[in-house]
Amino acid sequence: MTIQLFTDSAADLPKDLVQRYGIEVLPLMVIDGDKEYEDNVTLEPAELFRGMREGTAYKTSQISYQALYDRLIPYAEKGQSCLYLAFSSQLSGTYQTGTMVANDLKEHYPDFELEVLDTKCASFGEGMVVLKTAELAAEGKSMAELVEAAGFYAHHMEHIFTVDDLKYLLRGGRVSPIAAFIGGILQIKPILDVEDGKLIPIEKVRGRKKVFQRMIEIIRERGAALDKQTIGISHGDDLEAAEQVAAMIKEAFGTPEVLITMIGASVGAHSGPGTIAIFFLNRER
Template structure:
């Protein structure tokens, strides 16, 4: 029996990917303008960014314990071996909840074979790992082989991103309101990354062109064999900017594979419209 792959919407992969690959989707919750939605499943990310530009302030919640219980019980009854590749435990309670529900299900089904991996990744950093796991599963890899590759990928996955408006990070407490105000006046754009699952500010740059130049430098400093790996670009409803970065990567590094997708509603609710995030492996994978 093939290995079942499970992932949550914080992977920022398109809905079609889940439908076509057979990966089980666990959507995070989004509360927007008085209504509750399920990220990706019942809410299109572009709608979130549109409303945020008009002043809406969405809030997010972890995956519902009920959804975990329902799917885990189904898999246990089917004696299906599975791997859940989860959103960083440092950014959401989703991972901890899944571990708790797995333990509950195993009380009734002691042989339930589910491995839950706290990737410490987010957005397409997580998404690229999920895609790799799906490729391996489709090729007939064993569960142990898939887990080993997932753990290697998450260990070396870089997350480098910049936001267009510091106010959205200020709402989530990532920067102070004063810093956001001053940053807006001075056209300061932060460069941030994810270290051990946590959001960490790297630098503050003035102007978009300088930000792009610095991101290229960071990729050159940290990445290896960039031309041969898949580079991920997720964007906050700014495909034009994402395409410009893709062109820069192709020209600078000779990248042959660049995967672009819009940031999902759950992560986009905190990062805001205009965010650009870059994902790549920081070790030679050839």
Template sequence: MTIKIIADSACDLSKDFFNQEHVALIPLKVLFGETEYEDMVTIDSSTVYNAMREGQVVKTSQASPNMMKELFTEIAEKGQTAIYIAFSSELSGTYQTAVLMRQEVMEDHPNLDLTIIDSKCASLGLGLVVKHAAELAENGSSKEDILAQIAYDISHMEHVFTVDNLDYLARGGRVSKASAFVGGLLNIKPLLHMEDGKLIPLEKIRGRKKVLRRMFEVMKERNGFTAKNQRVGISHGDDEVTAIALQEMIQESSDNSNFTITTIGSAVGAHAGPGTIALFFLNDDKA
């Protein structure tokens, strides 16, 4: 039996990916106006980005505990083996809720075979981990082998990203409002990365072209060009043109052709905003 891979919508993979029989989606919640939506199910990212451009405040919340419980119960009743690779616990309560729901389901189904992993990753960084795990599951790998690869990918996954407008990060408490105002005046673009699942400012760079070049340089500095069959992810906040430009910049200096480009989904995009560009890769020479 193929092992079931579960991911939440913060992985920013496409709907087509989740149409696979052995892959399941747990959507996070998106709220604006008077309505609550399910990311990727009842709302798409373009709607969210347009609302943000119009000045609407978009909020998010973790996935539904009841939906998790229903999915975990179904897995138990079918006797399946499953692995849930969750959005970083430093950015969402979804992982903790999943652990609690697993405990509840196990009260009635003690044989539930479900492993829940705190990925410490976000957006397509999480997506690349999930995608690799799904490929292994599809090819019949054992649970132990898949878990070992997930652990490796998580420990070596780099997240390097920039936002086009600091105001969105300010609304989410990531930067001060004063910093956002000054950054907008000076055309300063923040470069950020992740450490142990947390968003950490890395540098401040003036100008869009310079920050893209710097992302490329950081990838070089962190051994992103040395990995064999390197899996490179680029996600964007409704700015595919810039995402493709970054891909071409990388391809000019490497033979790599294993790229995944996706739009940042509603749950992550509500905090990062339109115009965000994010780069993901492994920092070691064993892919």
């Protein structure tokens, strides 16, 4: 029996790939005042970004204990092994909730094989780890092999991204009010990274064209076998920019495949419209 893969909606996986590999996706919650939505289920990303452009300030919350328990218990009852690849524990409590649920389920179903892995990744970086693991699961690899592979991909997955408007990072406490104000006036675009699961600003560049060029340079500096690996791009409702960056990547490195997806509502509520994020491996496995 194939090991069942779980992840959360913060992985920003395209629906066609979710269906192809039979991945179970657990929705994070997005909150607008007294209204609560399930990410990518009752609130589509395009609707969220439209609302943000009109001034709506969304909040998010992690997957509840009960929701995760209810999704996992049918697999425990039939004894099917499961692997949950979770959103970075530095950005959400979802991994900790997954660990609690796993421990409780194993008390009642001691033979249930369930592993929960903190990917320390976000958005399609997490999604790329899930996809690479799903390919191996489809080949019938063991749990130990999947955990080892997922751990490798998670550890070596680079996240390089920029946001179009600093006010969304300001709202999340990622930049100071003064930096956001000056950045908006001067059109300064930050380049950010995720290191050990945490959001880290690494550079500031003036102008969007220059920021894309610098992102390509960073990929060249950090990437491994760029002419062989698949690279991922997620965007905040800006497909045109994502396709432009994809073309730049293919021209610069001869990359055979660049997967493009829209950032989901749970991540997009913090990064904002116009975000462009690139995900690639810095080491071959």
